[in-house]
Amino acid sequence: MKVRLSIPEPEGLSAGHLACQGCGATLAMRYALKGLGPDTVLVIPACCWTILAGPAPLLSTGVNVVHSPFPCAAAVAAGVRHGLLARGKASTCVVAWAGDGGTFDIGLQALSGAAERGEDILYVCYDNEAYMNTGIQRSGGTPAGAWTMTTPEGSALPKKDLDAIVEAHHPAYLATATPAYAEDMVRKFKKARGLTGFRFIRVLAPCPPGWKYEPEETVRLSRLAVQTGLFPLYEREGGAFRLNVPVAKRRPVTEFLSRQGRFRRLGADGETALQARVDAAWAALPGRT
Amino acid sequence: MRKALMGNNAAAAAVKLARVEVVSAYPITPQTQVVEALADMKASGEFPGRFVRVESEHSAMACLVGAAQAGARTFTATSSQGLAYMHEMLHWASGARLPIVMADVNRALGAPWILWTDQTDSLSQRDTGWLQFYCSTNQEILDSLLIAYRAAEALLLPVMVNYDGFTLSHTYEPVDVPAQEAVDRFLPPLNYQYALDLANPRAFSALPKPKEYMRLRRRMAADMDRATVTVAAIEDEFARAFGRRYAAVEPYRTDDAETLLVVSGAPASTALEAVDRLRAEGLRAGSLRIRQFRPFPAAVLRAYAGRERRFVVVDRNFSMGHHGIFCEELKSALYGVKGRPKVFGTVAGLGGGDITVELLEEIWRDADAGRLDEREPLWMEDAR
Numbered sequence: 001m002k003v004r005l006s007i008p009e010p011e012g013l014s015a016g017h018l019a020c021q022g023c024g025a026t027l028a029m030r031y032a033l034k035g036l037g038p039d040t041v042l043v044i045p046a047c048c049w050t051i052l053a054g055p056a057p058l059l060s061t062g063v064n065v066v067h068s069p070f071p072c073a074a075a076v077a078a079g080v081r082h083g084l085l086a087r088g089k090a091s092t093c094v095v096a097w098a099g100d101g102g103t104f105d106i107g108l109q110a111l112s113g114a115a116e117r118g119e120d121i122l123y124v125c126y127d128n129e130a131y132m133n134t135g136i137q138r139s140g141g142t143p144a145g146a147w148t149m150t151t152p153e154g155s156a157l158p159k160k161d162l163d164a165i166v167e168a169h170h171p172a173y174l175a176t177a178t179p180a181y182a183e184d185m186v187r188k189f190k191k192a193r194g195l196t197g198f199r200f201i202r203v204l205a206p207c208p209p210g211w212k213y214e215p216e217e218t219v220r221l222s223r224l225a226v227q228t229g230l231f232p233l234y235e236r237e238g239g240a241f242r243l244n245v246p247v248a249k250r251r252p253v254t255e256f257l258s259r260q261g262r263f264r265r266l267g268a269d270g271e272t273a274l275q276a277r278v279d280a281a282w283a284a285l286p287g288r289t
Numbered sequence: 290m291r292k293a294l295m296g297n298n299a300a301a302a303a304v305k306l307a308r309v310e311v312v313s314a315y316p317i318t319p320q321t322q323v324v325e326a327l328a329d330m331k332a333s334g335e336f337p338g339r340f341v342r343v344e345s346e347h348s349a350m351a352c353l354v355g356a357a358q359a360g361a362r363t364f365t366a367t368s369s370q371g372l373a374y375m376h377e378m379l380h381w382a383s384g385a386r387l388p389i390v391m392a393d394v395n396r397a398l399g400a401p402w403i404l405w406t407d408q409t410d411s412l413s414q415r416d417t418g419w420l421q422f423y424c425s426t427n428q429e430i431l432d433s434l435l436i437a438y439r440a441a442e443a444l445l446l447p448v449m450v451n452y453d454g455f456t457l458s459h460t461y462e463p464v465d466v467p468a469q470e471a472v473d474r475f476l477p478p479l480n481y482q483y484a485l486d487l488a489n490p491r492a493f494s495a496l497p498k499p500k501e502y503m504r505l506r507r508r509m510a511a512d513m514d515r516a517t518v519t520v521a522a523i524e525d526e527f528a529r530a531f532g533r534r535y536a537a538v539e540p541y542r543t544d545d546a547e548t549l550l551v552v553s554g555a556p557a558s559t560a561l562e563a564v565d566r567l568r569a570e571g572l573r574a575g576s577l578r579i580r581q582f583r584p585f586p587a588a589v590l591r592a593y594a595g596r597e598r599r600f601v602v603v604d605r606n607f608s609m610g611h612h613g614i615f616c617e618e619l620k621s622a623l624y625g626v627k628g629r630p631k632v633f634g635t636v637a638g639l640g641g642g643d644i645t646v647e648l649l650e651e652i653w654r655d656a657d658a659g660r661l662d663e664r665e666p667l668w669m670e671d672a673r
Contacts, residue, residue, distance in 0.1 A: 041485060043355065048503065056495040064485050066358050067494040068376055072351035078577060079313065079355025082484070086310035086361040092487055113344030132579045 006183050008034045012062040019052050024205035024222060025126045026052060027179035029061070029097075030285040032124065032203070035189025038063060040093045041080055045073035045107060047099035048133040049126070071106045073098040074114035077121045092120060093193045098126040100141030103202075104160050106139075115169035115198045122192050122199040125162070128207040136210045143205025144274065145266035147212070158277070163202060167236065172197030175235035178204040180222035184233060184244055195237070206229045212261025224256040229282040243285060253278055294464040296457035299427040300366060301326035302464075303434035305336050307390075310361040310479075313341040313352035315371060318404055319454040320394040320604040338441040346371035350378035350389075357387035358493055360403045360484030362438065365389075369396035369410045376414065383418030385494050388441035389448075390434060391419075395554065396454040397640040406454040407533070408554065408606035412519040412582070412614045412635025414449070418509060418521040420516055421582040423553040427462040429580075432533055435467075438476055439523045440591075444512050445483075446577065453555040455641065467531055475530050486510020516584045521633050537586035539578040540593065542568060547601040553579045553615060556603060556637075556644040563649035574653055579615060587622035594623050594630040602632040603654030604666070605644065611668060634666035640661065648673055 012033025019026040025048055033040070040063045044050060050067060054060045067077040077096035084092050096114075098107055103125035111123060114210070130148045131137040137150040138159040147154055166174055173195050177185040192199040206221040208214065213221065221251070225231035226245055230253060233245040253275050257263040294302065300323045304312065314324045330336035339356075343349045343526060346367050353363040367375065372393050382389050397407040411421060424430045430452050437448035452458060485493075497505065517537055528534040541555075542564050543549060552560045557578035567574035576594060577600075579586070594600075600623075605611020611617060616634035623630055633656045638644040648671045655661050 011490075039487060041487075050496065053492060054495060056492065056497040056501065059490065059492045059495070062490060064487065064490045065492040065495070066355065066485070067492065067496075068351065069353070069381055072348055072378070075348035075351035076355040078341065078343075079352035079357075080359050081309065081312045081355075082313075082341055082352070083356030083359025083361035084362075084485070086339055089359075089360060089487065109344060110348045113348055116344070118344070277404070 006268055007186055010034070012038065012070060014060045014062060017052060017060055018054070019048070020209055020215070022208045022218040024179055024207060025049065025128060027218070028126045028203045028205045031179060031182050031185045032189045033061065033063065034185040036093055036095065036193050039091055040095060043073050043077040043094065043096045045069050045098050045102040046070040046133070047102050049097060049099070050133065054222050057240050070102055070248060072110045073102055073107055074110040074121070074123055078114045078119040081120050087171060091138070096121060096123045098125055099133070100125060100129060101131045101139040103163050104140035112169065115166060115171055115200070118197050120196050120198070122201065124201050124203060126203045126205040128205045129159070129208055130210050132207050132210045141193070145263055145270045147262040147265060166200045169198070171200050173199040173235070175201045176204070176231065176233050177201055178222045178225060178231060178233065180219045181226065181233060188235060202221070210262070214257055221256065221259060224251065224259070227251045228253045228256045230256055230277045232282070232285055234285070251280065290466050292464055292466055293461045295322065295459055295461055296427045296430050296580070297394065297459070298326055299431040299464050300434060301330065302466050303431045304364050306467065306469060307362065307435060307438050307476055307644060307665035308478070309338045309364045311339045311341065311353065311356035311363045311458070312345040312365065313356070313363070314365045315343055315349045315367070317346070317368045317371040319396060319458045320366045320368040320371070320392070322458070323392060327507060336530055346374045347378060350382060352376045352383065353389050354378060354382055354387060357389050357481070358385065358485055360481045361442055362479040362544065363389050364391065366392040366394065368394045369398055372410045372414060373398060376417070379414055379417035379419060382447045386445040386509070387447060388445055388479070388481065390437045390441055391447070391449050392434065392450045392578055393449050394454045394458045395451050403640045405607070406456055407639045407641065408451070410607045411451045415583065415614070418446065418513070419583060420448040422450050422519070422580055423449065423566050424457065425555055425557045425578060427457055427460070428464045428533065429455065429535065431464055431466065432527065432535065434532065435472060435476055436520070436523055436535065440516065440520050442479055442525070443519050444516050446509070446512060446516065451554070456555040464576045471530060473510045475527065486670055496536055498614065513584050517581070517586055519579065527578050529609070535580060537581035538589045539580060541576045541578070543575035543577065543593060545573055546598070547573040548601060548653060549593065550574070550576040550649060550653055551579065551615065551619060552576060553582070553602050554605065556605065556649070559644060560649050562646045563653065566646065567650060567653055572657065585618050585622060590619060590622050591626055594626045596630045597630060599631045599633065600658055601635060601652055601661065603644065603652060604634060604636050605638045607636055607639065631663055633661040633663055635661070636666050637669040637671050643671055643672055645673060647671070
C-alpha cells in the first residue's frame with residue numbers, strides 16, 4: 001500500500017519517556033526532531049528537558065545533547081556551532097532548546113547576544129508558561145491571571161512579548177508552533193533547519209500539572225490556544241510575515257481558560273479584559289507584515 | 290624573535306602561536322588589549338581562528354564550553370568582575386573536563402570600583418577545578434600559555450594563567466617570541482577524545498546519580514593531583530625546546546637562608562632585588578616564588594621547611610575572616626612538618642598599591658626578628 005504521510009515517519013525521540021503524562025514539551029520535541037533530522041546537536045539548559053533527555057547514561061533524543069547552565073543556552077549553542085565549523089563540520093544544525101524561564105528571563109541576555117550577532121543556530125523556546133521543572137513558579141512567560149506557586153492569587157502581570165523582542169533583532173527566521181498543528185510544526189522545523197543565520201521558534205507546550213488539567217486535554221488546549229487567537233501561528237522569514245492559521249471564526253478565550261485550573265481566580269472581569277487584549281492583538285497581527 | 294611587548298601583547302602572541310581555533314571574549318580593563326590585539330590579528334588575517342565578540346563574560350566562557358565540546362582549541366581572557374561573573378561557567382568547564390585555557394589579568398574586585406591589581410579575583414576561583422599559574426614576567430605569560438595548552442589537553446582540565454594588571458599587562462618587557470615551527474613541534478593540534486561525534490550521539494554533562502557524581506569528582510581530584518608531575522614534565526620539555534625553565538615553586542638564594550619571603554606574581558621579581566640587598570648586608574635572606582597555585586605544590590614547599598626556617602608570605606589578596614590566601618595554603622601544606630616551621634602572613638598592595646623593594650625588605654626584617662604574630666596577618670602600608 002502506498003501512503004504519502006503528512007508527517008515524516010522516522011522517530012528521533014525514543015519510545016517511552018520520563019515526562020509527565022500528556023507533556024506538551026515531549027510532543028514538541030518529537031515533532032521538532034522529525035523536522036530537524038539526525039544531523040542535529042541539541043543544547044539544553046536547565047529545564048524539564050534536562051531530565052527528559054535522560055539522566056546519565058540514558059539518552060532519549062537520538063541526537064547529541066550538550067547540557068548547559070541555565071543562563072547561556074544560546075551562548076553554548078553558538079560555541080558548539082563555531083567549534084564544529086572550526087573542525088570543518090558545516091552541515092550540522094545546532095539547536096538551543098530552552099524553556100520559557102531559560103528564554104524569557106535568565107537566558108534573555110545570551111539569547112539577545114546570539115541573535116544580534118546573527119549566530120548560525122536555531123533557538124527553540126518550548127513555552128509552558130512557568131518554571132515547571134522546579135515545581136511551577138511564575139516566569140516572564142506566565143500569562144496574566146495564571147496561578148503558580150509564586151503567584152497564588154494569580155499573576156498580576158501580563159506575559160512578556162518575547163516574539164517582539166526577538167523580532168527586533170531581525171532574525172533570519174521567526175515562527176510560532178504548537179503540537180496540535182503537527183504538520184505546521186514539522187514544516188517549520190524543517191524550514192528553519194534549511195536556513196542559515198539566527199532562527200527562532202517559540203513552541204506553546206501545554207503542561208498538565210502546571211496548567212492544572214487532565215493529561216488527555218493537551219492537544220485540545222494546544223489547538224484551543226490557536227483557535228481562540230491567544231497563540232497565533234505565524235512565521236516571519238526575512239521581511240515577510242505570514243499568518244499560518246488565519247482562524248476565520250475565533251473561539252472565545254473562555255473555552256481555553258475554563259479547561260484549566262490555573263485560571264480559576266481570573267474571574268469574569270479578568271476574562272473580559274483578556275478577551276479584549278486578544279482581540280486587539282489579533283487585529284494588530286496584519287500590522288506585523 | 291626578540292620583541293618589546295606588553296604583557297597583554299605577549300598573551301595575544303601566545304594565542305596565535307598556539308593556533309587557537311575559537312576565541313570568545315568580552316572587554317574589561319586591564320584585559321582589553323588582549324582582545325584588541327587578537328581582533329587586529331584577525332582583521333589582518335594573521336590569526337586564522339574564529340573570534341566571537343560575545344555580550345558578557347558569562348557567555349564568553351559558555352561559548353568556549355560549546356566550542357571545546359565540539360573539539361576546538363579555545364581561549365578567552367578576562368579580569369576581576371568579569372572573572373567573578375564567569376564563576377558558574379568555570380565550574381562547568383572543569384566538571385565537563387574541557388581543556389579550555391584562559392588568561393586572567395589580575396585586578397581587584399569592587400565595591401568600591403577599583404582598576405588596579407590584586408589577586409583576590411582569581412584566588413576566589415580556587416575551588417573551581419582550574420589549574421592556576423601566576424606569572425612574574427611578560428616572557429612567562431607567553432610561555433605559560435603554551436605550557437597551559439599542553440597541560441590542559443593532557444589532563445582534560447582547564448587552565449588559568451594569571452598576571453598582574455598594569456604592572457605586567459601594560460608594561461613593556463623584552464620577550465622572545467618563538468618561531469611557529471618550534472611551537473608546532475611542542476604543541477601538536479588538539480585531538481579531544483570526548484568531542485561531539487555526530488555519528489555516535491551522546492549526552493554531555495547529563496544528570497548522574499550521587500555515586501556516579503562522587504566518582505567523577507574523585508577522578509577529577511586524582512587528575513588534579515597528578516597535574517604537578519604532568520606540568521613539571523611539560524615544563525622540562527619546554528626548557529629543552531625553548532631554553533627557558535619554569536617550575537611550580539622557584540627558589541632564590543634559599544640554600545642557607547633563615548627567613549624566606551614567599552611571593553607570587555610580579556612582586557616576586559621585586560623580591561629578588563630585596564633578597565640581594567639583604568644579602569649584601571650579610572643577612573641570610575631568600576625567597577620562594579609560588580608560580581603554581583592549583584594544584585598547590587605542597588610537597589615541593591615542604592622540601593624547603595626542613596631546617597626550622599621562617600616563612601613570611603606577602604599576599605596581595607585576602608580572604609575576609611581569615612588570612613591572605615597563599616599564607617593559608619602554605620600553612621596547610623606545612624602542617625605536620627617536623628620542627629613546625631614558622632609562617633607569618635602579611636597583606637600588601639591590595640587594589641594595586643606598590644609592593645616596593647623597601648617594603649619587602651621591611652617585611653623580611655620583621656619576620657626575621659620574630660616581630661610578627663603567626664596567628665594574625667599584618668596589613669602593611671608602604672609609608673614611602
